Amino acid sequence: KKNVLIIGAGGVAQVVAHKCAQNNDVLGDIHVASRTVEKCREIVASVQEKKSLKVKGVIEAHALDAMDVAATKALIGRTDARIVINVGSPFVNMSVLSACIETGAAYIDTAIHEDPLKICENAPWYANYEWKRQEDCKKAGVTAILGAGFDPGVVNAYAKLAVDDYFDRVDSIDIIDVNAGSHGRYFATNFDPEINFREFTGRVMTWQDREWKTNKMFEVRQDWDLPVVGKSPTYLTGHDEIHSLSRHLDVPTIRFWMGFGDHYINVFTVLKNLGLLSEQPIKTAEGQEVVPLKVVKAVLPDPSSLAPDYTGKTCIGDLVKGVKDGKQREIFIYNIADHKQAYEEVGSQGISYTAGVPAVAAAMLIASGEWDVKTMANVEELPPRPFLDLLGRIGLPTRIREGENDQPLA
Ligand code: NDP
Structure with missing residues (x-):
């Protein structure tokens, strides 16, 4: 069992929580953490209401400022999460990635990092942020899958x-x-x-x-x-x-x-x-x-x-x-x-659905080992068949x- 920490509590996080619940036999405990803890509680309530958990298990809400690396590391430790699905605002990517590298948890996101004060950056965009941590992931043996939503993903x-x-x-x-x-x-x-x-x-x-x-x-x-x-x-x-x-x-x-x-x-x-x-x-x-x-x-x-x-x-x-x-x-x-x-x-709604389901498929492939590459990768660097076959089974054929x-x- 891996245990999953979901960061963010918006539309995409709602989908991710339900899909993790539907597959908690492989993904283990589910923790939802965001700035506004009320929204996390609503997601937990919705999972319970729809009876999404596949097998009896834990789903909990937490308050977290994901810009705070120390707090994020502490929560990863407390929840024993081995996979972090970051579907918070893209402003938090780099700090959540740091927390994963420092704790050894796998990292998944669905969008590129953004700086709140820079609206128009020059390509290559990944090279401005995430790819700068590529060597650190490799050294720490941390799997970090970038852009695992629908597009990118x-x-x-x-x-x-x-x-x-x-x-x-x-x-x-x-x-x-x-x-x-x-x-x-x-x-x-x-x-x-x-x-x-x-x-x-x-x-x-x-x-x-x-x-x-x-x-x-x-x-x-x-x-x-x-x-x-x-x-x-x-x-x-x-x-x-x-x-x-x-x-x-x-x-x-x-x-x-x-x-x-x-x-x-x-x-x-x-x-x-x-x-x-x-x-x-x-x-x-x-x-x-x-x-x-x-x-x-x-x-x-x-x-x-x-x-x-x-x-x-x-x-x-x-x-x-x-x-x-x-x-x-x-x-x-x-x-x-x-x-x-x-x-x-x-x-x-459908846009959140198409973004959230692939992130959970990526988590399941890390749990099964097929995508547990112990380094940083964009989706096209990983074998596409297991991902697309799994997506066909969990809602996106x-x-x-x-x-x-x-x-x-x-
Ligand atoms: P929302 O804006 O609805 O949700 C973002 C969540 O992040 C909110 O709950 C927000 O909290 C939380 N958040 C923001 N800052 C922090 C912080 N410092 N600490 C903790 N939590 C924080 O977004 P969506 O759910 O629609 O999208 C989520 C992600 O998915 C985005 O990165 C988006 O770009 C991406 N996406 C990707 C797609 C794809 O196909 N690849 C398609 C659609 C979206 P609060 O409620 O307090 O504001």
Whole structure:
């Protein structure tokens, strides 16, 4: 038994707690720790209410400031956690990683570290933070799996699978993320607004012909005809996984496309042009200091509150082009997730579901030894098959479309 410490108590943590509970025969005791202990208690209550625990076992809530390395180490010690699933805000990544390295616990996260005061950093992003601790992980024999959500995460495994099993040469990977769901609010983000907006306020950096190319957000549009969700407009977007994939896979072009409706773009553009998305403090006429982005976050709906009314589906996948046996080949490896189904199963919306389930799959593969690599790794550096097979069993099945042919991953 490994015992798991979950850090954070947002929508993704809710999914992670339920999925750990559903697999507590392999994962052991479950501890949920966050800044606001009330939210942890609500997650524990929800797991008990839905009777998610597979076998009788411990699930407990704890108050923790995860920026405090000593406090995090102490909690890892008290709970005897051997695996830490960090699904707190990405500002805490580096301190939680330190606590893991110093205690020997395995580390998993789903997003790249961010500095609260830097909104637009230069690629390579992982090299600015996490990868600086690579040698320390190796020395300490600590398994640290970076970006094990859906994107980054599952899409990295799709890319590796394509390179290994479906192509002799891959020319391009286009990662496409479309949420065709509807939450019924005037405007809301699907996860922390602060993090969500940061993704789109900076420059868009993508890997094209083995070089970083820069664009503005909403400058390059591409429409796709996707399985289940149909015709979908998307825009070229910068994303964590482009960086790690460009380092680890020999693929000349890797891009990321995020689906946006006109309404989102209009509201976003107004907020941005008014300066309301700035992370830099300003003073009001009364001398009060405020951070505009924090104010916007405070007035928007809490992403986890969207879950009960969310309907529709998400389609996220990798369109891979290249050559196999001397012939051009094109496949789309993807998953369809359903918001309502996610809510019924674990009380969260589909975006939290697609991010949380893979992190638990990674924990289970560390527990079984298959991914217990005793060093730091991005998902594409690990064998994709056990991960994708397990995801198929615990709620995120993979499908592959090639021409007219569309079937589950064999
Ligand atoms: P939320 O903002 O809902 O939750 C974040 C949680 O972290 C909150 O409970 C917050 O506490 C807690 N937290 C923040 N600072 C601290 C701190 N110093 N100490 C302890 N706890 C803290 O986010 P989500 O659940 O939506 O997302 C969680 C993570 O998953 C994010 O990193 C996000 O980027 C990532 N993600 C990844 C995806 C993927 O596919 N790879 C997709 C979606 C999300 P409090 O309640 O007090 O504010």
